[in-house]
Amino acid sequence: QQPVQSPQAVILREGEDAVINCSSSKALYSVHWYRQKHGEAPVFLMILLKGGEQKGHDKISASFNEKKQQSSLYLTASQLSYSGTYFCGTETNNDMRFGAGTRLTVKP
Amino acid sequence: DSGVTQTPKHLITATGQRVTLRCSPRSGDLSVYWYQQSLDQGLQFLIQYYNGEERAKGNILERFSAQQFPDLHSELNLSSLELGDSALYFCASSVGTGINIQYFGAGTRLSVL
Numbered sequence: 080q081q082p083v084q085s086p087q088a089v090i091l092r093e094g095e096d097a098v099i100n101c102s103s104s105k106a107l108y109s110v111h112w113y114r115q116k117h118g119e120a121p122v123f124l125m126i127l128l129k130g131g132e133q134k135g136h137d138k139i140s141a142s143f144n145e146k147k148q149q150s151s152l153y154l155t156a157s158q159l160s161y162s163g164t165y166f167c168g169t170e171t172n173n174d175m176r177f178g179a180g181t182r183l184t185v186k187p
Numbered sequence: 188d189s190g191v192t193q194t195p196k197h198l199i200t201a202t203g204q205r206v207t208l209r210c211s212p213r214s215g216d217l218s219v220y221w222y223q224q225s226l227d228q229g230l231q232f233l234i235q236y237y238n239g240e241e242r243a244k245g246n247i248l249e250r251f252s253a254q255q256f257p258d259l260h261s262e263l264n265l266s267s268l269e270l271g272d273s274a275l276y277f278c279a280s281s282v283g284t285g286i287n288i289q290y291f292g293a294g295t296r297l298s299v300l
Contacts, residue, residue: 111288120189120277120291121230128286166230170287174243177222179229 080105082169084178091157091185099152099181101167110143110150111168111175114161121166124152157185190214193278193292201300205266208295212259212280218242219261220289221253222277230277236261237283268299 082103089097101110109128113121127143127150139161143150150169154161164180190213200206212219221233232245236255247253250268255261265272275296279289 109286120293122189123288123290126286126288168289173237173284173287174235175220175287175289176232176245177230 081176082167082178084165084167084181086181087179088182089184091183093159093185093187094156095185097154097157097183099154099165099167099183101150101152101169101178103148103169105148105169105171107143107145107148107169107171109170110141111170112141112150112152113166113168113177114163115166115180116163124165154183157183159185159187161185189290189292191278191280191290191292193276193295195295196293197296197298199298199300200268202268202270204268204299205264206268206297208263208265208276208278208297210261210263210278210280210292212261212278213290216280216282216290217259218281218283218287219255219259220279220281221247221261221263222279224275224277224294226274233263242283265297270299273297273299 112124115121129145138155141152162185168177192211217238220235222230233247235243253263275294277294279291281287281289
């Protein structure tokens with residue numbers, strides 16, 4: 080089953096923060112986050128394993144609430160380079176499905 | 188460069204035709220995934236192979252088929268093509284067990300005219 084992402088789209092000014100949410104109805108083994116620039120391949124950002132850990136990648140971090148089967152991606156002090164579509168992928172029993180994506184636009 | 192190679196990069200064909208997309212996974216990866224992405228849409232999972240065997244199936248049409256060969260490369264065959272099959276087709280690979288980070292190829296852009 081495909082996870083649900085929200086919001087569908089976000090528009091920010093440089094330096095602003097954003098949160099992208101991902102939720103699943105199934106018990107998850109892990110949550111993956113990817114970013115895709117227009118016309119390019121999705122690029123892996125980070126993975127969160129069950130256990131509620133939080134990970135960071137520069138000014139992008141994420142959390143995973145195993146009990147709620149939810150993950151959130153936090154983008155702080157956004158830069159123009161953060162623009163793109165963010166996908167969460169939820170993994171159960173070696174089966175991963177991606178959400179519909181959140182389109183993030185950062186303007187100067 | 189993700190290490191995943193997809194060929195061809197672009198493919199233009201006519202309705203009713205058949206095409207084959209090819210994917211070579213990263214060295215050491217045993218699992219291959221195929222995704223379809225229509226214009227500005229999400230990643231629709233088609234099928235996954237692990238070490239030559241089908242592991243998971245998504246929304247793959249009966250007109251589409253795939254296989255993974257002993258050298259671990261994979262091919263996605265699309266037949267009786269329709270206009271709606273025009274899309275970007277991505278292949279991804281992962282180790283297949285444990286922490287399954289997927290690395291994506293650059294994609295094949297299929298245009299059906």
